[in-house]
Amino acid sequence: MASTLVAVALTTAPAAHAVSAPDPATAQSAAALVVTLRYDDSRATGWEAAVTAGVASWNANVDNVKLVRVSPGARAEIQIVATSGWPQATLGPVRPGGQARVELGSQAVTQGHDKTRIAAHEIGHNLGLWDTKPGPCSQLMSGSSAGTSCRNALPNATEQARVEAAYAAGAASRIPTDGRVLVDAG
Ligand SMILES: [Zn+2]
16 A cells, blocks of 8 residues: 555656655655545434534544445445434444444434434544543533533544544554444433
């Protein structure tokens, strides 16, 4: 992989600088280390907008991992489904080729909790974040403990940093996926 990237960098760099300029290769290697995780939300009926917004919240606030939607039935690390129970999710950090699940449970909606915050929170578990309950609305992972008036779906700086660390260059080999299921019962 690395040798391929070097070859690309060399062929796209001006010939006169190809030998003396290692920086393009370094930059391309860093970009290539962004982890892409695919998700299938075709069974998240009624949660489509919340999933889209929750995913956008993560993609806009972390750099080392990106979430990409796939067509139903395509290979995906993250399966997102709607249920009639409590929201719950597999604790990650899920890796490429791994398996994680988000259950968007309607009981939390019945209680009055915001659907986008729920979706972003449960995806946060897949990305390796624990609950931080009780906690303020400014924390995404404080979940239901912030109350039904809380509609914040943005991870705060600490939460962003934890996810960035879990998906930083080389972290895939150092930090194992947890795999247990965290239930967000209200
Ligand atoms: Zn939770």
